[in-house]
Amino acid sequence: MAxxxxxxxxxxxxxxxxxSMGAGLLGSLLGLGxxxxxxxxxxxxxxxxxxxxxxASIVSVIATSSGAAAAYVRDGLANLRVAMFLELATxxxxxxxxxxxxxxxxxxxxxxxxxxxAYSALAMLRKLREDGSPREEPAPGALxxxxxxxxxxxxxxxxxxxxxxxxxxxxxxGLMYVAGTVSGLLGIGSGALKVPxxxxxxxxxxKVSTATSNFMIGVTAAAxxxxxxxxxxxxxxxxxxxxxxxxxxAFAGSRYLRKLKSGSLRGLFVVVLLWVSYEMLAKGIRG
Numbered sequence: 001m002a003x004x005x006x007x008x009x010x011x012x013x014x015x016x017x018x019x020s021m022g023a024g025l026l027g028s029l030l031g032l033g034x035x036x037x038x039x040x041x042x043x044x045x046x047x048x049x050x051x052x053x054x055x056a057s058i059v060s061v062i063a064t065s066s067g068a069a070a071a072y073v074r075d076g077l078a079n080l081r082v083a084m085f086l087e088l089a090t091x092x093x094x095x096x097x098x099x100x101x102x103x104x105x106x107x108x109x110x111x112x113x114x115x116x117x118a119y120s121a122l123a124m125l126r127k128l129r130e131d132g133s134p135r136e137e138p139a140p141g142a143l144x145x146x147x148x149x150x151x152x153x154x155x156x157x158x159x160x161x162x163x164x165x166x167x168x169x170x171x172x173x174g175l176m177y178v179a180g181t182v183s184g185l186l187g188i189g190s191g192a193l194k195v196p197x198x199x200x201x202x203x204x205x206x207k208v209s210t211a212t213s214n215f216m217i218g219v220t221a222a223a224x225x226x227x228x229x230x231x232x233x234x235x236x237x238x239x240x241x242x243x244x245x246x247x248x249x250a251f252a253g254s255r256y257l258r259k260l261k262s263g264s265l266r267g268l269f270v271v272v273l274l275w276v277s278y279e280m281l282a283k284g285i286r287g
Contacts, residue, residue, distance in 0.1 A: 017245040024249025028068035040276040055233035058225050060246040065218025067250030077211035086176045090220040093180020098224030101185050110284030114277045121273035123196040144169050167203040184224035
């Protein structure tokens with residue numbers, strides 16, 4: 001068995017199931033996938049080897065997307081044109097990352113994962129401070145107009161329909177290749193990079209960024225899941241309860257995103273990400 005925690009198989013599965021439900025809930029609310037929570041818990045608490053943790057996280061990302069994406073598409077929050085355009089880069093990046101994961105040692109993965117989470121925390125903190133303040137909008141590019149990337153959605157928290165225009169699609173495409181590479185390498189769904197890229201660089205509303213990220217992360221993860229499976233990095237004993245728990249949590253989260261004001265949740269998540277980032281970087285230093 002891939003886990004080294006001194007626990008019975010039943011207790012191990014129960015713990016993984018409960019943690020996965022929480023990871024799926026937060027992942028669907030913030031568009032981050034479940035890996036940002038799952039990998040630290042599996043490696044730091046349950047003592048699972050990081051490669052098996054990453055493999056289980058890849059499965060959890062697909063489950064998060066499956067549990068939440070349908071609801072976001074039905075509610076009109078996910079922008080399908082933007083998602084399909086950006087997936088050109090994320091899928092290519094995911095395959096690149098999955099191939100690199102086979103040659104990068106575990107210690108380097110700890111360092112890289114800790115760094116990615118620290119960046120995610122800073123990006124969330126910046127967004128938390130900017131929420132509600134006006135920002136200057138650049139003129140949309142001709143490419144976004146030709147592709148019809150602009151859209152609108154109904155915001156249940158305000159009772160209004162919000163129209164928005166997409167900016168800098170080529171910049172977003174480049175950032176999505178980087179996000180896809182991180183996803184394939186670390187198994188985190190890359191939502192930690194996708195949401196800030198769409199929100200800050202492409203100027204999509206936060207709820208649209210979150211919903212579109214949830215739609216995209218499953219496709220990105222599926223592009224690299226086959227490579228992880230062929231390499232033997234997906235342990236069914238771990239991936240099974242992870243998949244079930246994340247799907248349940250993601251479905252629950254998708255029911256509340258439309259009505260949620262995410263400022264307080266973001267603040268709490270920033271603290272969690274900074275703590276986990278510290279722990280993972282420290283583990284990389286200790287080897």
